[in-house]
Amino acid sequence: MTIDWTDDWAGVDWQELEALYRAAPLGNKNADDLKLVFGNSMFSCFARDDGRLVGAGRVLADGRDCAYLCDVAVLPNYQGTGVGKQIVERLLAMAQGHNKIILYSVAGREPFYAKFGFLRMKTAMAIFRNRQSAIDKGLLSED
Numbered sequence: 001m002t003i004d005w006t007d008d009w010a011g012v013d014w015q016e017l018e019a020l021y022r023a024a025p026l027g028n029k030n031a032d033d034l035k036l037v038f039g040n041s042m043f044s045c046f047a048r049d050d051g052r053l054v055g056a057g058r059v060l061a062d063g064r065d066c067a068y069l070c071d072v073a074v075l076p077n078y079q080g081t082g083v084g085k086q087i088v089e090r091l092l093a094m095a096q097g098h099n100k101i102i103l104y105s106v107a108g109r110e111p112f113y114a115k116f117g118f119l120r121m122k123t124a125m126a127i128f129r130n131r132q133s134a135i136d137k138g139l140l141s142e143d
Contacts, residue, residue, distance in 0.1 A: 001078075001081065003086070005045065006045075006046050006048075007043065008046075009046070012046065015031050016053045017031065017034050017053060018030055024076070037058070038058055040060070041058040042059055043091055043094040044057070044058040045058070045087050045091050047074075047078075049078070054078045054083060055072075055074040056073055057087040058071050062098075063098075064097075066098060066101075066102065067102070068103065069095070069101055072084060072087055085115075088113070089116070102121070103118065104124075107138035107139065126139070
């Protein structure tokens with residue numbers, strides 16, 4: 001396995017990225033929405049193996065104070081191979097210099113992110129479009 005890395009989203013096949021998020025599984029993110037959110041992100045990272053997109057991630061950031069690491073996804077047969085680790089390391093290096101880097105994790109993946117130094121926030125709060133779904137997935141608590 002030889003992974004090719006890029007931070008340039010200009011040549012991304014958005015349908016392929018949509019399929020990656022579905023397979024990862026990180027839900028159904030449509031190609032047009034992915035093009036929009038990656039285009040509005042300060043940093044991105046894409047991993048390809050023999051031309052096939054196997055991993056991706058991005059960082060929303062303001063350039064100084066706050067950066068938000070999000071949408072890190074790896075195809076299931078590449079999970080556990082270090083691809084996800086490399087994506088996070090690359091994105092964190094790009095976001096270095098921000099006062100804080102935040103993320104919210106898929107439930108159960110917190111130990112993966114803790115390895116990079118992320119700690120649980122005590123004051124984080126969120127409003128989700130589909131509140132009940134987020135509660136059901138363990139992303140929100142009404143406590």
